[in-house]
Amino acid sequence: MGRYIAPSLLAADFANLRQAIEMVNQSDADLLHLDIMDGQYVPNLSFGIPIVKTAKKISTKPLDVHLMIVQPERYFSQFRDAGANHLTIHIEACNHLHRAIEEIHELGMKAGVALNPHTPVSFLEEIIPFVDQVLIMSVNPGFGGQKFIETSYDKIRKMRSLIEQEHSSSLIEVDGGVDLQNAGKLFEAGVNILVAGTTIFHDPDPKAIIRAMKKA
Numbered sequence: 001m002g003r004y005i006a007p008s009l010l011a012a013d014f015a016n017l018r019q020a021i022e023m024v025n026q027s028d029a030d031l032l033h034l035d036i037m038d039g040q041y042v043p044n045l046s047f048g049i050p051i052v053k054t055a056k057k058i059s060t061k062p063l064d065v066h067l068m069i070v071q072p073e074r075y076f077s078q079f080r081d082a083g084a085n086h087l088t089i090h091i092e093a094c095n096h097l098h099r100a101i102e103e104i105h106e107l108g109m110k111a112g113v114a115l116n117p118h119t120p121v122s123f124l125e126e127i128i129p130f131v132d133q134v135l136i137m138s139v140n141p142g143f144g145g146q147k148f149i150e151t152s153y154d155k156i157r158k159m160r161s162l163i164e165q166e167h168s169s170s171l172i173e174v175d176g177g178v179d180l181q182n183a184g185k186l187f188e189a190g191v192n193i194l195v196a197g198t199t200i201f202h203d204p205d206p207k208a209i210i211r212a213m214k215k216a
């Protein structure tokens with residue numbers, strides 16, 4: 001399976017979003033990760049649909065939209081219309097996960113399920129055959145630039161076993177505190193997609209970092 005990189009726009013210079021997205025276009029990155037926060041599911045607000053629409057106009061990479069919002073199903077069609085290709089929702093924010101995943105698929109998007117650090121892998125046992133990607137949060141969601149939680153490696157290994165056991169084709173994505181030091185170990189533990197904000201956008205040579213992360 002491939003090694004994919006999804007730069008998170010949250011850490012970009014918002015005064016120069018076009019430049020940030022064009023950098024991602026020219027890089028070896030595979031997806032553009034967009035973090036939507038509602039100030040309720042997480043204690044922070046980020047950006048909403050107008051930025052997704054704008055990113056879609058500039059980005060040549062698929063948009064990987066991470067919804068950190070309560071009752072995310074209220075907005076599925078709006079995110080699809082804005083240009084989302086992958087839509088990830090939090091298991092903790094959704095009462096009817098199976099129905100929500102079906103709706104995302106019916107709208108023509110890939111469906112992802114995110115797990116907070118405290119949420120056990122076993123909570124995905126019944127739903128894993130239906131999902132395209134699982135997003136393991138390796139920090140508590142809501143902010144960029146936090147410290148990677150070391151127990152995430154074990155969780156990723158458990159997730160990989162569950163995926164194999166259930167014969168699922170789901171990818172594993174990891175998000176939060178990802179850097180050049182832990183990238184290789186994360187791929188080895190079974191990750192397919194690395195999300196990284198600070199590591200990429202705060203570096204003077206982001207394209208080189210993306211290249212290096214892929215080969216880590």
Ligand code: DX5
Pocket residue numbers: 008009010011033035066139140141142143144145146175176177178195196197198199
């Ligand atoms: C955090 C977001 C992340 C964030 C990662 O809630 O889901 O995507 O941008 O930022 P870094 O890579 O700086 O930890």
Ligand code: ZN
Pocket residue numbers: 008033034035066175195
């Ligand atoms: Zn994210």
